Amino acid sequence: MEPTPRTSSQPAAWAPLFVIVLSAVSCSSPKEAAKAPPPAGPVGTPIEIPVPLGLPPVAAPANNKPTVETVALGKKLYYDTKLSADDTVSCASCHGPAHGFTDGSPVSTGVGGKQGGRSAPTVLNAAYSPVQFWDGRAASLEEQAGGPIANPIEMNLPHEAAVRKLNADGEYPKLFEKAFGPGPATIEKVQMAIASFERTVISGNSPFDRYQFGGDKKALSPAAARGLAIFKDAAKGNCVKCHTIDDKYALFSDGKFHNLGVGMNAEGELADLGRYTQTKVEADKGAFRTPTLRNIAQTAPYMHDGSAKTLRRVVDFYVGGGNSNPQLDKDIKKLELSGREREDLVAFLESLTGEIPKEVLSQ
16 A cells, blocks of 8 residues: 555565665664564574576565565565554455555545555566555655555554564464564564565566567557567657566666646646655656566556556557656657557556566465
8 A cells, every 4th residue: 555655654385586785674663673683583494596597587675585484474474464553454464466556546545445546556466566555655665564464544554553462372472582582572673575476476488578578479459569679669659668577588668757747736836746855856757666577467556656557558558748847757759559559568568567476375
C-alpha cells in the first residue's frame, strides 16, 4: 500500500533470486535499538536462487544473504494478518498474487477501512529497484518492509507491539531462532525476513524474453512484435527511454523519477508532489519512480494514483503528451501513433507477463 507522503509506509527450501546490495535500516526507536542491536545476519542454510530468462543477477545485503529459513519466515510474515492492529491486513492484502502482487484498486485500504493516497506498486521484481515506494523514500527492501506495519492508515501496529505479538505466539519464536539464532524476534529481524521473501517474488521468461533473449522468433505474435518495434523506436513510442531494455536482460525501469503530469487537480495543479516530498528539489515536483512493466497486464489500474484503468488508456495518455506543467519531463511529447499502432503497443505490453515461482503464491 502507498499512502500520501505525510507518513512513512508501503514477500521454503528453495527460493528464486539473487539480491540488491543495500544496508538494512532499523525502524526501532533509539531506546529499543540500545537494548537490541541489529542481528549479525541469518544463521540458516544459504540458498542458490535461480534467475529466469530476461533478468540479471541481484546481490544480497552483506548481513542478509537469503537462506531457506529467512525466506520461509518472511513468507509466513508476508501473508500473516497478525502484523496488523486488528488482525485483518497483511502485506499480501495490498500486494497479493491475484493481481500481480498489487491489489487491483486505485488506492489501497488498510485497517478500519482507511485509504491511502497512492496505488500499491507491485512487489514483483522489486529487488531490482534501487529505491522503494513511488517517491523513493526507502533505500532498501528492508527499510520498506517496516513502514506499512506501523503506518496508521495501513496496518497500524507500532513496531514494539508487533514484536510483542510475535514473541507471544506459539510458533514464531522457534522460527526466528531457526532463521537468526538465539534471541527474541525484533523488528530488524522481521524486516530482514520479509525482504528476503520479497526478493524471491520475481517474474521472467515471458514471451518477450523468449523472443528477445531466447532466440524464439515465434514467441511474440505479429502485433506484439510490431509493438516492440514501436516501443524501442525513438521516433515512435520511445518508451524504452525510461522502461529500459539492455543487451542481455530487461528491467523495464530506469529506477529514476519522472513527471508525466499525472494527477492534476481541477485547478491544473499537481495533487501529489511525489519525489519532491523527499528531496525538496523544485525539479522533482510531481515526479514518480518509473515502475517495471513486467506482468503489467495483471496490475491494473495504472499510474501512481490508479487513474488509468486499462493499458489502452495508458498508451493514449502518452500519445497525448501527458499533462502540461512546469516540471513535465523533457522526454514526454505527443506521439504520432495510429489506432493500430496503439493496439500493437498494448499487445507488446501483454507479452511481458512472465512466470512466477509457484512457491511464492500463497501461504
